[in-house]
Amino acid sequence: AQKVTQAQTEISVVEKEDVTLDCVYETRDTTYYLFWYKQPPSGELVFLIRRNSFDEQNEISGRYSWNFQKSTSSFNFTITASQVVDSAVYFCALSEATGGFKTIFGAGTRLFVKA
């Protein structure tokens, strides 16, 4: 069965600090997809990144970077030089090919960035 664990419930940082959000997943599939979504205080859910199980390359997009390690079943998300606008709940999610692509979300990590 698929499972996503985001052990950090809440994180509080001061602006300009770097912060890493952890995501650990469980799956028996060899083909699967990992996602990160952002939910700002306004409530909408915004897609950030998708990774498939065959692509372990790390990715950087501006101040955001993602570290995918199959050996530890982790897909961590780092925000460099955090800003107040980064304050949100961040969700990691997993979609398995054999599961009909139903997606399971972690419980989310609430990030507070203080000015």
Add this chain to the structure above:
Amino acid sequence: DAGITQSPRYKITETGRQVTLMCHQTWSHSYMFWYRQDLGHGLRLIYYSAAADITDKGEVPDGYVVSRSKTENFPLTLESATRSQTSVYFCASSELGQGAASYEQYFGPGTRLTVT
């Protein structure tokens, strides 16, 4: 309007009543999903659909019914609402990519449902 919409945005109902939450998408995406969001649980999948007339259970399907007669619509019905179904409900859609790749989901704005 293009995109994915949900109605109503807010609903208050009484225990035992039937409630239907609507979801409409204009992209003709194959996949549609219903989630509920509760504090401490993140998003939990209720039902999903791979195409019109194809639906399947998610993590928490009990007490809910779905249908999908048209690709663009995916209504969620609470047959007899209970207080435990008070939640924020999100609908999402997604396309199936090349080589059966799973693509990202696009979410509606959510429906806040209160059952008294």
